[in-house]
Amino acid sequence: MTAPHPIKIDFVSDIVCPWCAIGLASLETALQRLDGVVQAEVQVQPFQLNPDMAPEGEDIIEHLARKYGMTAEQVRSNQAAIRQRGAEVGFAFSLEGRSRTWNTFDAHRLVHWASLQGQALALKHALLTAYFTEGRNVADHSVLLDKVAAVGLDVAAARAVLDSDAHAAAVRERLDFYRGQGIGSVPSIIINDRHLIQGGQPPEVFEQALRKLATAAD
Secondary structure, three states: OOOOEEEEEEEEEOOOOHHHHHHHHHHHHHHHHOEOOEEEEEEEEEOOOOOOOOOOOEEHHHHHHHHHOOOHHHHHHHHHHHHHHHHHOOOOOOOOOOOEEOOOHHHHHHHHHHHOOOOHHHHHHHHHHHHHHOOOOOOOHHHHHHHHHHOOOOHHHHHHHHOOOOOHHHHHHHHHHHHHOOOOOOOEEEEOOOEEEEOOOOHHHHHHHHHHHHHHHO
8 A cells, every 4th residue: 555645735824814714624625535645744824914903903894895995795795605615614604703803913923832732723723713603802812812721732831922922033934934935815825845725725626736746746
């Protein structure tokens, strides 16, 4: 039997990006289908859609309408389409959730901290659920610590991270690196440091690309 082909995947995303939630669910569905074909190492990488977002956040409808030159009705129509796409890959977008958008820098610091313990993906999932499914403020330290506890990480250690500037430099380095690489939208999925897939693609797109890479390597 042929051994699974090792593949490195950098998943560049933001926590307040709905297509990132869809893209991650799609990618993981593809990897499940490729069990035994590829052995993927998924590394969570930070990106900020709104790095200058104020601490109090902003109404999501107003924010998206201004940012993309859309009407409130168009924003709501897009959100309905996103909810449908999420349902297709098993991710629940709540009708009541995501009323505001928030600054995600502290959340990214915690995900980086979790990565040092091999738990970045688990915390990323928990934070996406907190924001999109539960409608919670992912800039609020109490919400962040609640999700740290939910994935079984040390809450006191996480609180110490949030109460300091720990991992801020590392996160900024990664943010600058991907910006410098021309990444301007997310999710951006970088395979083996060479191949780029962008957007909340269906599982079939990821499956086809990963299978092709694994076959080419045989």
